[in-house]
Amino acid sequence: MSGKFELYKDKGGEFRFRLKAGNGQNILASEGYKQKASATNGIESVMKNAADDSNYERKETKAGKHMFNLLAANKQVIGTSESYESTAARDNGIESVKSNAPDAKVDDQTA
Numbered sequence: 531m532s533g534k535f536e537l538y539k540d541k542g543g544e545f546r547f548r549l550k551a552g553n554g555q556n557i558l559a560s561e562g563y564k565q566k567a568s569a570t571n572g573i574e575s576v577m578k579n580a581a582d583d584s585n586y587e588r589k590e591t592k593a594g595k596h597m598f599n600l601l602a603a604n605k606q607v608i609g610t611s612e613s614y615e616s617t618a619a620r621d622n623g624i625e626s627v628k629s630n631a632p633d634a635k636v637d638d639q640t641a
Contacts, residue, residue, distance in 0.1 A: 532552050532630065532633060532634065533549060533550055533551050533552055533557070533629075533630025533631065533634040534549075534634050534635050534637050535547050535548070535550075535573050535634050535635070535636045535637065536548050536550060536637045536639055537566075537569055537570070537573065537637065537638045537639060537640055538639040538640060539639075539640050540562060542562065544562030544563055544564060545562070545563045545564075545565065545566045545568070545569035545640065546559070546560050546561070546562055546563070546569065547560045547569055547572060547576075548560070549576065549609065549630060549631055550630075551626050551630055552630065556612060557611065557612075557623055557626045557627050557630065558576065558600060558610065558611055558627050558631070559609060559610055559611075559612075560572050560608065560609055560610075561610075566640060570636075572608055572609075575602050575608045576608055576609050576631050577631050577632055577634070579600060579601070579602055579603065579608065580600065580627050580628050580631035580632055581628055581631075583624075583628075585600055585602070585603075586600060586601070586624050587607075588617075588620065588624075593613070595613035595614060595615060596613065596615070596616060596619070596620035597610065597611045597612065597613050597614065598610075598611045598620055598623065598624055599611070600627065609627075611623050611624075611627075
């Protein structure tokens with residue numbers, strides 16, 4: 531089973547998306563967007579930029595956990611991962627985004 535993007539509206543009325551792996555686990559989440567079209571553009575940017583390893587910003591949280599941001603060509607953050615216990619788990623998350631994002635279908639939950 532391949533991954534999918536879920537496009538949804540949050541409690542504050544903003545549009546967001548999350549990329550889920552084939553097993554249903556969240557692997558990347560967006561910021562909030564005021565316009566649905568902006569969120570859709572964000573999804574397209576993730577699909578376009580996910581394959582390039584240089585677009586991943588690997589970070590450590592203040593709590594000592596590991597996470598990553600996916601950056602667009604202009605170096606804007608287009609998606610953020612969850613926190614992982616180890617660098618190996620974080621790197622597996624990156625590989626999951628690389629393999630799932632380019633062909634993922636969009637599940638529009640706002641309609």
